[in-house]
Amino acid sequence: MLKQLDEILTSVAAAIAASDSLADLDSVEINVVGRKQGRLTAILKTLGGLSIEEKKIVGPRAQKVKIEIEILIAARRAELEAVSGAGLIDISEPVLPKQNYGALHPISIVREDLEKFFRSKGFLVLDGPELESEFYNFEVLNIPADHPARDMQDTFYIKDHPSLVMRTHTSGMQVRALETYGAPLAAVVPGRCFRNEATDVRHEHTFYQFEGFVVGERVTLGDLKGVLEACATHLYGPSTRVRLRPKFYPFVEPGVNGEVTCSMCGGAGCTLCKGTGWLEIFGCGMIHPEVLRAAKLDPEKVSGFAFGLGLTRIAMLKFGVGDVREFNAGDLNFLQQTIW
Numbered sequence: 001m002l003k004q005l006d007e008i009l010t011s012v013a014a015a016i017a018a019s020d021s022l023a024d025l026d027s028v029e030i031n032v033v034g035r036k037q038g039r040l041t042a043i044l045k046t047l048g049g050l051s052i053e054e055k056k057i058v059g060p061r062a063q064k065v066k067i068e069i070e071i072l073i074a075a076r077r078a079e080l081e082a083v084s085g086a087g088l089i090d091i092s093e094p095v096l097p098k099q100n101y102g103a104l105h106p107i108s109i110v111r112e113d114l115e116k117f118f119r120s121k122g123f124l125v126l127d128g129p130e131l132e133s134e135f136y137n138f139e140v141l142n143i144p145a146d147h148p149a150r151d152m153q154d155t156f157y158i159k160d161h162p163s164l165v166m167r168t169h170t171s172g173m174q175v176r177a178l179e180t181y182g183a184p185l186a187a188v189v190p191g192r193c194f195r196n197e198a199t200d201v202r203h204e205h206t207f208y209q210f211e212g213f214v215v216g217e218r219v220t221l222g223d224l225k226g227v228l229e230a231c232a233t234h235l236y237g238p239s240t241r242v243r244l245r246p247k248f249y250p251f252v253e254p255g256v257n258g259e260v261t262c263s264m265c266g267g268a269g270c271t272l273c274k275g276t277g278w279l280e281i282f283g284c285g286m287i288h289p290e291v292l293r294a295a296k297l298d299p300e301k302v303s304g305f306a307f308g309l310g311l312t313r314i315a316m317l318k319f320g321v322g323d324v325r326e327f328n329a330g331d332l333n334f335l336q337q338t339i340w
């Protein structure tokens with residue numbers, strides 16, 4: 001349908017430019033936005049029957065195409081009227097500014113969608129500091145100064161403030177939140193993170209994560225899997241499956257990689273999933289007893305799981321963005337695309 005809309009916009013723009021009389025222009029107008037026989041009107045009428053997901057994508061695009069066409073028609077009409085002398089020209093009338101429409105950043109779209117999803121499941125949505133103490137970013141998470149994990153998450157340190165870092169992940173909020181709210185607690189924390197990366201299409205020094213954790217009595221790995229499955233089917237549809245494979249993170253035990261069946265091939269194997277049929281989406285596991293202790297909780301009494309997902313990666317997958325650096329480049333050509 002998006003293709004059809006693009007095609008309508010291109011062909012109608014050409015027809016508008018080619019129309020050399022007002023009558024001509026009127027018939028172009030009737031054929032595209034006319035109430036009875038307009039091609040675009042016909043599409044707009046079918047929007048009601050689309051799924052909510054489709055509506056979110058096609059609706060705004062269709063409206064935008066309609067507005068663009070109306071602007072083109074109005075501009076051409078003014079030109080033709082001027083030539084034919086048909087309309088009175090008010091030379092004091094200000095020129096219409098070019099219409100620029102604002103839109104949410106693709107990362108915000110994905111973030112808001114997930115926030116809404118987790119809020120509906122009873123999770124708090126929390127915010128944490130981007131400039132974080134080494135203590136919360138590393139130490140409480142079982143990553144002492146000499147731990148090799150610090151190398152994998154090298155970041156930006158602040159001159160004259162050796163104990164502050166630009167946070168490398170949102171996991172530090174596990175302890176901050178538990179200190180503030182205690183257990184039981186279910187919360188998610190979206191946020192911007194930073195790492196000292198040699199940037200390329202897949203690596204960026206600034207990116208977005210989405211942390212989630214649940215702590216309480218008898219919280220299990222099974223609960224984690226259930227939450228990941230609900231999240232994955234929300235993102236990629238009801239036939240999506242989740243598998244957990246062991247992976248080391250110092251602040252979870254056991255630590256697991258949460259993988260979902262590839263959103264492009266459905267698990268058959270394709271270029272996106274490098275033939276495996278699976279996409280690594282979540283880093284997760286059961287919160288390490290040391291982390292619970294750091295949050296002044298007794299690991300004999302409560303347990304919890306935590307997961308982190310890359311919002312930036314989810315947005316790349318959802319919108320087919322091939323280069324992660326696009327998100328921060330501030331390039332209006334990228335940001336004003338209407339595919340979001």
Ligand code: PHE
Pocket residue numbers: 168169170171211249252283284285306307308309
């Ligand atoms: N913080 C980890 C990362 O940045 C992800 C993670 C979150 C892993 C929660 C386990 C539990 O890679």
